[in-house]
Amino acid sequence: MVKRPSRRPAGLPSREQVLEFLQSSDTPAGKREIAKAFGLKGQEKIALKRLLKDMAEEGLIDGKKAAYHRMGGVPKVTVLRVVDIEDGEAIAEPDNWSPDAPEKPPRLTLKEQKGKGGKRLPALKRGDRVLSRTEETTSGWIAHPMKRLPARTEGLMGVVEFDGTGKPWLAPVDKRIRNSSPISDLAGAEEGQLVIAERTGRSERSGVKVVEVVGDPLAPKSFSLIAIAKHGIPHVFPAEALEEAEIATELSLSEDHREDLRHLPIIAIDPADARDHDDAIWASPAKDGGYDAVVAIADVSYYVRPGGALDREARKRGNSVYFPDRVVPMLPEVLSADKCSLKHGEDRAAMVCHLHIDGDGNVTSKRFARAIVRIAHNIAYEDAQAAVDAGEEPEFLTHLWGAWKLLERARHARDPLELELPERRVLLNEQGQIETIEVRERLDAHRVVEDFMIAANVAAAKALEAKNSPVVYRVHEPPAREKLIALRDFLATSGRKLALGQVVTPGLFNRMLKDVTDEAEKAQVMEAVLRTQTQAYYGPANAGHFGLALGSYAHFTSPIRRYSDLLVHRALVDAYKLEQPKPKLDLPDATGLSDRDRHSLQQITDAISQTERRAMEAERDTIDRYVAAWLSHRIGEVFDTRITGVQSFGLFATILGLGGDGLVPVSTLGREHFRYEEAAQALVGEDSGTRYASGDRLKLKLAEANPLTGALKFVPVDADGNVIEARGARPAARYGERMGGKGKFKTGKRGRPSNIRHQGRKR
Numbered sequence: 001m002v003k004r005p006s007r008r009p010a011g012l013p014s015r016e017q018v019l020e021f022l023q024s025s026d027t028p029a030g031k032r033e034i035a036k037a038f039g040l041k042g043q044e045k046i047a048l049k050r051l052l053k054d055m056a057e058e059g060l061i062d063g064k065k066a067a068y069h070r071m072g073g074v075p076k077v078t079v080l081r082v083v084d085i086e087d088g089e090a091i092a093e094p095d096n097w098s099p100d101a102p103e104k105p106p107r108l109t110l111k112e113q114k115g116k117g118g119k120r121l122p123a124l125k126r127g128d129r130v131l132s133r134t135e136e137t138t139s140g141w142i143a144h145p146m147k148r149l150p151a152r153t154e155g156l157m158g159v160v161e162f163d164g165t166g167k168p169w170l171a172p173v174d175k176r177i178r179n180s181s182p183i184s185d186l187a188g189a190e191e192g193q194l195v196i197a198e199r200t201g202r203s204e205r206s207g208v209k210v211v212e213v214v215g216d217p218l219a220p221k222s223f224s225l226i227a228i229a230k231h232g233i234p235h236v237f238p239a240e241a242l243e244e245a246e247i248a249t250e251l252s253l254s255e256d257h258r259e260d261l262r263h264l265p266i267i268a269i270d271p272a273d274a275r276d277h278d279d280a281i282w283a284s285p286a287k288d289g290g291y292d293a294v295v296a297i298a299d300v301s302y303y304v305r306p307g308g309a310l311d312r313e314a315r316k317r318g319n320s321v322y323f324p325d326r327v328v329p330m331l332p333e334v335l336s337a338d339k340c341s342l343k344h345g346e347d348r349a350a351m352v353c354h355l356h357i358d359g360d361g362n363v364t365s366k367r368f369a370r371a372i373v374r375i376a377h378n379i380a381y382e383d384a385q386a387a388v389d390a391g392e393e394p395e396f397l398t399h400l401w402g403a404w405k406l407l408e409r410a411r412h413a414r415d416p417l418e419l420e421l422p423e424r425r426v427l428l429n430e431q432g433q434i435e436t437i438e439v440r441e442r443l444d445a446h447r448v449v450e451d452f453m454i455a456a457n458v459a460a461a462k463a464l465e466a467k468n469s470p471v472v473y474r475v476h477e478p479p480a481r482e483k484l485i486a487l488r489d490f491l492a493t494s495g496r497k498l499a500l501g502q503v504v505t506p507g508l509f510n511r512m513l514k515d516v517t518d519e520a521e522k523a524q525v526m527e528a529v530l531r532t533q534t535q536a537y538y539g540p541a542n543a544g545h546f547g548l549a550l551g552s553y554a555h556f557t558s559p560i561r562r563y564s565d566l567l568v569h570r571a572l573v574d575a576y577k578l579e580q581p582k583p584k585l586d587l588p589d590a591t592g593l594s595d596r597d598r599h600s601l602q603q604i605t606d607a608i609s610q611t612e613r614r615a616m617e618a619e620r621d622t623i624d625r626y627v628a629a630w631l632s633h634r635i636g637e638v639f640d641t642r643i644t645g646v647q648s649f650g651l652f653a654t655i656l657g658l659g660g661d662g663l664v665p666v667s668t669l670g671r672e673h674f675r676y677e678e679a680a681q682a683l684v685g686e687d688s689g690t691r692y693a694s695g696d697r698l699k700l701k702l703a704e705a706n707p708l709t710g711a712l713k714f715v716p717v718d719a720d721g722n723v724i725e726a727r728g729a730r731p732a733a734r735y736g737e738r739m740g741g742k743g744k745f746k747t748g749k750r751g752r753p754s755n756i757r758h759q760g761r762k763r
Contacts, residue, residue: 012038012040012047012048013038015051015055017038018051018052021037021038022034031049031052034052035048074094074106074136074141075134076134077131077132077133077134077146078094078095078134079094079095079129079130079149080092080093080094080095080108080129080130080131080134081093081094081095081127081128081129081130082110082124082125082127082129082130083107083126084126084316085125085126085607086312086315086316087315087596087600087603087604088602088606088607089109089110089600089603090109090124090128091107091108091109091110092107092108092130092143093105093106093107093108094106095129106141107141108132108141108142108143109140109141109142109143110130110132110142110143110144110145111142111144123606123607123609123610124145124148125232125610125614126232129148130143130147130148130149131146131147131149132146133146156170156172156181156196156197156198157172157174157194157195157197157214157226157229157230158170158172158173158180158181158197158708159171159173159192159193159194159195159708160183160186160190160191160192160193160195161191161192162191167182168182168183168186168191169181169182170182170183170195170208170210172709173194173217173226173708173709174230175709175710175711181199181206181207181208182207183197183207183208183209183210184207184208184209185200185209185210186210187209187210187211187213188213189210192216192217193213193214193215193216193217194214194215194216194217194222194226195210195212195213195214196210196212197210197211214226214229217707217708218629218707221325221432223625223626223629223707224323224324224325224622226621226622226625226708227618227619227622227625228618230621231614231617231618231621232614233317233328233614233615233618234313234316234328235328237332238313240309241309241310241312241313241332242334243309244309244310245303245310245332245334245335246334247585248303248310248335248339248585248587249303249335249338250585251302251303251583251585253349253372254580254581257370257580257581258369258370258371258372259352259370259371260371261294261350261352261371261373262372262373262374264282264294264376265376265377265396266280266282266294266296266373266374266376267280267281267376267377267379267397267400268280268281268342268375268377268378269281269380269381269445269449270379270380270381271380272380272381272382272383275327275329275336276320276327276329276336276337276560277341277343277375277378278297278298278340278559278560279295279449279557279558280296280297280342280350280373280375281293281295281400282399282400283357283400283402283403285399286356289358289359290356290357290364290406291356291399291402291403291406292354292357293354293355293356293357293403293452293455294352294353294354294355295352295355295452295453295456295557296342296371296373297350297351297353297456297556297557297558297559297565297569298341298348298349298350299340299348299350299351299370299569300331300335300560300565300569301351301559301566301569301573301592302349302370302580302591303335303349304566305587305588305590305591306570306590306593306596306597307588307594308587308588310332310335311588314330314566315563315604315607315608317330317563318330318562318563318607318608318610318611318614318615319561319562319608319612319615320560320561320562320615321615321618321619322619323619323622324426324427324428324622324623324626325432329560330560330563335560336561340559340560341560342373342375342378343378344375344376344377345375346374346375347372347373347374348372348374348375349370349371349372350370350371350373351368351369351371351556351559352368352370352371353367353368353456353459353556354366354368354369355456355459357403357406357407359406360406360409360413361406361407361408361409361410361411361413363455363458366459366462366463368459368460368463368572368576368578369576369578370573370578370580376396377396381443381445381449382443382445384397384445384448385444385445388401388444388445400448400452401444403452404444404447404451404452407451407452407454408447408451411451411454414548414549414550415507415510416506416547416548416549416550417506417509417510417533417546417547417548417549418506418510418513419526419529419530420526421530422439422440423439423440424437424439424440424623424659425437425438426623426626426627434629437626437627437630437659438658439658439659453557454548454550454553456556456557457474457555457556457557458550458552458553458554460554460556460568460572461473461542461552461553461554463572463576464554464571464572464575465552467575467576469571469574469575470593470597470598470601471542471554471568471571472538472540472564472567472568472571472601472605473538473540473541473542473543473552473553473554474536474538474564475538475539475541475542475543475544475545475553476534476536476544476545476553477534477543477544477546478504478534478546479504479533479534479546480534481500483531483532483534484498484504484532486531486532486679487528487531488500489679490528490679490680490681491512491528493679493682494521494524494680498512505549506546506547506548506549509529512529513526513529519697520695520696520697521695522695523642523695523696524681524693524694524695524696525695526695527644527645527694527695528694533546533547535613537605538555538564538605538608538609538612539602539605539609540601540605554568555568556568556572562608563604563608563611564605564608567593567601570592570593571592571593573591573592573593574592579591579592623659623710624660624710624711625707625708625709625710627658627659627660627712628660628706628707628710629705631655631702631705632705632706632707634702635702635703635704635705636701636702636703637701637702638699638701638717639656639658639699639714640655640656640657640697640699641655641656641697641699641700641714642656642695642696642698643693643694643695644661644694645681645694646676646681646682646693646694647676648666648676649665649666650663650664650665650666650667650668650669650683651663651666651683651694652664653700656697660710660712661712662700662702662711662712662713662714663711663712663713663714664700664713664714666683667726668715668724668726669690669692669716669724670685670688670690670716670724670725670726671725672686672690673685673686673687674690674692680693681693681694699717699721700715700717701717701723702714
């Protein structure tokens with residue numbers, strides 16, 4: 001309801017009364033609502049219209065006749081754009097704020113993220129547009145979200161192209177964006193340059209204007225820049241965060257308040273190209289046939305303290321983001337790559353987890369402490385594995401492998417989910433150009449470090465539970481029932497059964513995969529099992545970790561690159577009374593959890609779960625672009641591939657040993673009609689019965705590879721390597737025959753570039 005003034009004046013209200021009413025109204029107020037509130041009739045309404053026009057010209061109010069608001073304020077209901085995430089809360093600005101306005105746009109804190117019917121909205125991220133009801137309070141502007149709106153600017157990074165008429169277009173680099181957009185303002189950009197643009201209107205059909213020229217889209221290191229810009233990843237540290245990082249490096253390490261473990265040969269085993277080293281391990285045989293072990297983790301909480309500029313920036317970033325050519329660190333490099341990094345021969349502050357592992361691989365005791373460590377060796381996985389395989393390993397590796405054999409025994413007893421998920425590795429030369437792309441080899445050395453880290457992570461979660469302390473859990477929930485039903489239906493198509501009445505465990509899936517002997521069928525079942533899994537997230541409420549078959553699990557071992565781990569360290573500081581003396585430097589005093597940490601843990605974990613997903617998407621997009629660039633010189637070659645997904649419009653396949661998902665349109669499978677069987681995840685030819693199912697291996701010819709989007713397109717070939725005749729195809733329109741020349745685009749209807757079709761996207 002419209003909030004009426006307590007005393008309604010007779011006649012036309014004053015300017016001050018109109019402003020007071022607009023500010024106090026609970027709902028949007030236009031000319032009609034103002035007239036009704038002040039009881040205006042006849043000629044008074046005409047006078048009110050003139051008054052409102054004068055107030056607008058004087059800069060007192062803004063808006064339309066249906067909904068006015070005071071100048072510098074915000075409409076009661078308006079569209080907001082999220083510009084930041086602070087302490088888990090979304091901060092937004094009016095989406096339509098004029099850049100010519102003399103005032104800076106007000107910043108609003110989004111509260112009660114619920115939509116229509118009280119349903120909770122998904123966690124908001126930077127760039128989201130939200131229809132909101134706004135309110136000005138004594139502590140500032142707040143907003144109550146009503147509905148999330150489609151993004152206006154997502155994916156508006158692209159390459160400038162000109163059609164046959166000389167008109168400029170923006171060809172997007174996001175493969176999810178299907179259409180080019182006309183450019184109304186080039187802002188000096190030239191053909192072929194990578195640019196960032198904004199829409200000039202609300203509709204997706206509106207033109208765009210260039211706001212920033214990035215440069216050559218195919219230059220070395222451009223692919224990561226594309227991902228950083230597209231996903232809105234913060235990559236420039238504020239001056240105050242950098243200044244605080246420099247001050248933090250001056251903190252001293254006191255043996256009086258830390259365990260001195262510099263005598264132990266603790267070693268760090270990492271990738272050969274690791275940018276930081278935040279974990280190290282040591283083990284020694286115990287008298288009971290087990291092992292005593294230490295997992296030493298960089299004591300980031302000593303340097304990054306709650307409430308400081310460093311902490312605010314780290315929380316905003318949520319995690320480091322790793323690209324083939326660079327890393328966007330969560331912390332400034334003076335900390336992440338130096339002071340906090342566990343380097344050979346350097347005294348370092350560490351949070352250590354003391355473990356005793358019995359003869360069955362069970363952790364029977366645990367203790368956490370702050371320590372000084374001096375890493376004996378930084379070793380690459382490959383070098384450690386080579387030493388062990390050659391039987392020439394030093395004693396410290398022998399002990400580590402011995403302790404791991406026990407942990408592995410306990411792991412097998414636990415029976416966690418075992419899925420083969422190959423990791424692609426892009427190797428660049430000194431000029432930043434692709435040298436090779438390979439699948440990272442899985443070694444026992446990787447498993448050694450992984451099982452030590454899991455043991456420490458479990459110990460951290462259980463230690464905090466025992467102290468009734470807040471825990472940031474790493475949660476992986478069991479598969480949802482609807483996913484299990486879909487898996488049951490899929491298995492039924494090949495005569496296999498899945499009883500939904502039984503308790504679903506990771507071991508159930510492992511046995512299911514073990515029973516499949518045919519490699520092609522095994523790949524199909526593995527893809528289906530993978531699709532049933534939920535996405536892991538961070539949260540203060542424990543729901544276990546299904547994939548690892550663990551009841552309690554937290555992330556403790558990577559505080560340099562994950563904010564979740566930093567929160568776990570702070571909780572351990574409080575639980576084990578590990579606070580350090582107050583620093584003499586200009587830094588916050590405490591290193592444990594702040595009141596804000598404790599009271600906003602749900603909001604913070606929601607936010608860092610979101611930044612993790614953002615990082616994963618950015619990293620995957622970048623690898624896809626590198627793979628497409630690597631393959632762009634191999635158009636026309638035939639590759640061994642495996643089908644990774646099937647839809648009614650076609651299938652997706654990946655090149656074995658290399659990766660890179662590409663589309664095979666259903667129209668290219670042959671002249672017959674193919675029926676999509678959703679339960680079986682297959683396309684079946686109605687005449688021949690030819691079947692394409694997820695997991696199948698087949699030979700495909702690479703028809704298109706677009707480095708800017710990472711999109712690939714394949715076409716099937718017959719036994720002789722010839723392209724199968726597509727349904728409805730004409731000889732001149734075969735795939736791979738559309739380009740007139742490298743880097744040139746043919747003109748389609750109305751003169752717009754036809755490259756979108758060439759790049760494997762529909763118009």
